[in-house]
Amino acid sequence: MSTPSPSLSSTAAEAAGRQDYPQGTLYMVATPIGNLADIGLRALHVLGLVDTVACEDTRHTASLLTSYGLHKPLLAVHEHNEAEAAQAVVQRLRDGQRVAYVSDAGTPGVSDPGARLVDAVTAAGLRCVPVPGPSSVTALLSVAGHTGWDGRFVFMGFLSPKASERQREVQAIAADARACVLLEAPHRIEALARDLATLGERQVTVGRELTKQFEEVARVSAGELPGWLGTNANRTRGEFVLVVHPQAQAASAEGELDAATLRALDLLLAELPLKSAVKLCAELTGAPRNAVYQAALARRGHD
Numbered sequence: 001m002s003t004p005s006p007s008l009s010s011t012a013a014e015a016a017g018r019q020d021y022p023q024g025t026l027y028m029v030a031t032p033i034g035n036l037a038d039i040g041l042r043a044l045h046v047l048g049l050v051d052t053v054a055c056e057d058t059r060h061t062a063s064l065l066t067s068y069g070l071h072k073p074l075l076a077v078h079e080h081n082e083a084e085a086a087q088a089v090v091q092r093l094r095d096g097q098r099v100a101y102v103s104d105a106g107t108p109g110v111s112d113p114g115a116r117l118v119d120a121v122t123a124a125g126l127r128c129v130p131v132p133g134p135s136s137v138t139a140l141l142s143v144a145g146h147t148g149w150d151g152r153f154v155f156m157g158f159l160s161p162k163a164s165e166r167q168r169e170v171q172a173i174a175a176d177a178r179a180c181v182l183l184e185a186p187h188r189i190e191a192l193a194r195d196l197a198t199l200g201e202r203q204v205t206v207g208r209e210l211t212k213q214f215e216e217v218a219r220v221s222a223g224e225l226p227g228w229l230g231t232n233a234n235r236t237r238g239e240f241v242l243v244v245h246p247q248a249q250a251a252s253a254e255g256e257l258d259a260a261t262l263r264a265l266d267l268l269l270a271e272l273p274l275k276s277a278v279k280l281c282a283e284l285t286g287a288p289r290n291a292v293y294q295a296a297l298a299r300r301g302h303d
Contacts, residue, residue, distance in 0.1 A: 009048055009069065016045035021129075024093045026121045027100040028114060030107040030133030034212035036067055040133040044068060051097040054089050056104045056113050064102075077101065079113050086120035093126045100131075107135050111157040111183055136241045137181050140207040143217055144179075144243040152286045153179035153243070161188060163195075170195045173244055174202075175264045177285040180244040189240050193225040196244065203245035209238035257295055261285045265295060274300055 019042075021027075027046050032038040047053065047070055054077040055061035061074055075092075077085040092099055101108050101117060108114035118128050137155060156173070159182060160166045173180050173196075184192050196204065199222035206225070208216045216235070220228045222244070229235045247260045257265075264285055268277035278296050282289040 009044065012041040012044035012048070016042040021046065021049055021098065022127065023096045023098055025098055025127045025129055026089065026093060026118070027098065027129050027131050028108050028118065029100045029102050029131040030135065031064060031102050031105060033105045033134045033136050033139070033210055034215075036064075038134045038211060039068065040131070043131050043133050044070075046131050047072070047100055047102075049098060050100040052089075052092055052099045054085070054099055054101045054117070056102070056108075060104050061102055075099075077113060077117055082113050082116040083120075086117045089117060090120055090124045090126065093121065094124070105134075105136075107133065110135070110137070134211070136183070136207065136210050136239070139210050140205060140217070140241040140243055141179075141181065143207075144205040144245070145219070146245070153181055155181045157181075158183050158185075159192065163191065166192070167195050170198060174199055175260055175267065177247045177258060177260045177264075177287065179246050182242045182244065184240040184242065186237050186239070189236055190226065190229060192242075193229055196222045196242075197224075197226055199223070199244065202247065205243040205245065207241040207243075208235065210241060212238070214238065257287055257291055261287045261292070262295060265292060266299065269296060269299060 027050060029043050029046055030040070031043065047065065047068070050072065052075055053061060053065065053072045054075040056076075056078045058074045058076050065072060075085065075088065077089065089099055089101075101114055103109075103112035103114060106112065109118060121128050141153065154176065156169070159169045182192070202222045203219055204222050204225055205217065205219045206228070208214075210217075214234070214237075218228065247258050261281065265277065265281045268281050271277075272280065274296050278289060278293045281287065281296075282292045285292075
């Protein structure tokens with residue numbers, strides 16, 4: 001990691017210092033997902049201002065802070081100790097400290113530790129302030145292209161490591177007409193790819209090692225995904241983000257619904273009253289509610 005320009009901290013202070021940063025506040029700070037240059041000026045200012053940096057991995061965070069010329073007391077708050085460590089953070093906040101929380105990469109609390117910490121701080125009547133920045137989810141969505149009606153998507157994060165449960169989750173994706181964003185680790189990507197292959201021609205944008213030296217972004221059909229991974233051993237390395245695109249035949253008019261929406265409607269009608277099924281189907285798929293209602297009436301045999 002290279003040493004930043006001596007003027008970096010002053011630039012951050014000039015850009016972000018006019019805002020109020022109250023004491024006794026937890027700052028949830030997004031950090032780079034790979035490229036150190038992606039750090040925000042406001043994030044740098046806050047990290048330089050706080051009394052303590054709570055973090056997922058103290059060694060990783062110490063190295064990150066050093067790369068920006070920062071040195072702060074660190075407090076480990078990770079998935080194995082988050083509930084109890086949160087109380088130590090709460091006490092520091094009650095003592096009037098400013099505390100930042102960072103995960104190893106990206107935005108804390110989004111498929112990373114931090115959510116329990118926020119709950120504890122909020123329950124104590126203390127303030128949490130977001131300091132937004134890098135996110136693998138929005139990074140890949142920005143280069144995925146068309147993602148459905150009005151850009152709607154559902155974020156599912158990491159699917160279950162258990163094969164049977166993961167396959168049920170993939171079936172749910174198949175019945176959902178919206179774009180779906182997934183995260184996956186290298187040791188499970190091939191198993192996920194085999195399950196997603198059941199989606200056939202549905203398009204998938206794969207992001208591997210985003211913002212890093214060996215970054216790769218590709219769009220393939222779900223059925224081609226296992227083969228795409230298999231053509232190069234390096235393609236199973238690194239961290240993955242995937243966007244499963246919407247069904248190719250989306251609802252184009254109020255009176256026309258695609259097959260996935262109709263299947264979702266049928267499943268819901270089998271379990272729920274008509275109005276509840278229509279409401280939930282429209283929310284899940286993004287299809288026009290009037291069209292879903294007319295389809296539901298037809299399926300129930302009403303006039």
